[in-house]
Amino acid sequence: MEVYFDNAATTPMSRAALDAMIPALEEQYGNASSLHTVGQLAKEQLEQARADIAECIGAEPHEIIFTSGGSEADNQALVSIARWGAKRDKRHIISSAFEHHAVLHTLQKLEKEGFEVTYLDVHPEGMVYPEQVEAAIRPDTCLVSIMYANNEIGSIQPISEIGAICREKKVFFHTDAVQAVGHLDINVKEQNIDLLSLSGHKFHGPKGVGCLYARRGIILSNIIEGGAQERGKRAGTENIPAILGMAAALKDILSRREENEKKETAMRDRLIEGLSQIPHSKLNGHPTKRLPGNVHFCFEGIEGESLLLMLDLNGVAASSGSACTSGSLDPSHVLLAIGLPHSVAHGSLRLTLSEYNTMEEVEYVIGILPGIVEYLRDMSPVWESLEKGETEHVI
Numbered sequence: 001m002e003v004y005f006d007n008a009a010t011t012p013m014s015r016a017a018l019d020a021m022i023p024a025l026e027e028q029y030g031n032a033s034s035l036h037t038v039g040q041l042a043k044e045q046l047e048q049a050r051a052d053i054a055e056c057i058g059a060e061p062h063e064i065i066f067t068s069g070g071s072e073a074d075n076q077a078l079v080s081i082a083r084w085g086a087k088r089d090k091r092h093i094i095s096s097a098f099e100h101h102a103v104l105h106t107l108q109k110l111e112k113e114g115f116e117v118t119y120l121d122v123h124p125e126g127m128v129y130p131e132q133v134e135a136a137i138r139p140d141t142c143l144v145s146i147m148y149a150n151n152e153i154g155s156i157q158p159i160s161e162i163g164a165i166c167r168e169k170k171v172f173f174h175t176d177a178v179q180a181v182g183h184l185d186i187n188v189k190e191q192n193i194d195l196l197s198l199s200g201h202k203f204h205g206p207k208g209v210g211c212l213y214a215r216r217g218i219i220l221s222n223i224i225e226g227g228a229q230e231r232g233k234r235a236g237t238e239n240i241p242a243i244l245g246m247a248a249a250l251k252d253i254l255s256r257r258e259e260n261e262k263k264e265t266a267m268r269d270r271l272i273e274g275l276s277q278i279p280h281s282k283l284n285g286h287p288t289k290r291l292p293g294n295v296h297f298c299f300e301g302i303e304g305e306s307l308l309l310m311l312d313l314n315g316v317a318a319s320s321g322s323a324c325t326s327g328s329l330d331p332s333h334v335l336l337a338i339g340l341p342h343s344v345a346h347g348s349l350r351l352t353l354s355e356y357n358t359m360e361e362v363e364y365v366i367g368i369l370p371g372i373v374e375y376l377r378d379m380s381p382v383w384e385s386l387e388k389g390e391t392e393h394v395i
């Protein structure tokens, strides 16, 4: 059986996305900046996609800037508010220890430029609480950036509450909602979100396209300089096929949002139930406030990488955490942020589902995983010393 359980890394394209893209690739090749009819058709399609995406998140069309993806949107959001803050002697930023690297590495760059960043602790269940944000806000704070849902452990943050605090304290609030858009109900106005990043390929749209929502009145700084596209805030000829694909994918997935949530939650909870039977295993992230498609476990005494290889040999595509950090030997910063010791963090497995998965696939994985874990533990010196009582079990 071939099973794709790595939807947090990327998703297959939906039929709706392909149907929107193919004509744009084959026939409608116009440049939206051209004045002739071919160009103006492209411009119309571009603006329709902008309006569609805005509507999906409760924004106005002019509050949407198209980017090359979630990473660029995160970079632009943070750098823009930092530049604004620097002009007003507000050089303090609040974020958390388990953000995506697109946020963390941008913050590190800003720290080198003289900004001070408070990285809020993440509670063991994968949550950052509003009280922590409130306590960290200072007179010189310009920005709070907290992700909507974590890409490794799936925990969903109290975004509306954090948004309300930021609005009251007059601090800009950005959320990296790349894992949440298309999967959860989002309304930037009701939730007091000033800036939000999203990415097409996390909800069955194409890769290499995303957008930044920035509330009316927020002055963005450019990351890419050049032409006057995107109200002069993001230069470069718009990738119209990708933008149309992203908009179609988002409308399509949201048309079944509640149905998808029900279906994915049932598969998720069955997986959690099945994998919890494996001795010395632990579910990471919040038991209920988690993305409908996210399952994340640690298994003591084994390496996540060997587990992935064994699963791959059995037709299952999974991840040990973030696709961006796999290949490095350091354990995930997210797992360290929720307080897991290195030894446990190494044995992690992330299974992320989409509406295209089935309960048969779930049962297949529940069927093979205990045997794989046992096989790897039998070969593991770490497990041997745990079994002999030379080292203590942590989970």
Ligand SMILES: *Cc1c(COP(=O)(O)O)cnc(C)c1O
Pocket: 008, 009, 068, 069, 070, 071, 072, 074, 100, 102, 147, 149, 150, 151, 176, 177, 178, 179, 199, 200, 201, 202, 208, 209, 210
């Ligand atoms: C995937 C992801 C990103 C990066 O988006 P790209 O479009 O791949 O650049 C940023 N943040 C989170 C939480 C993600 O899951």
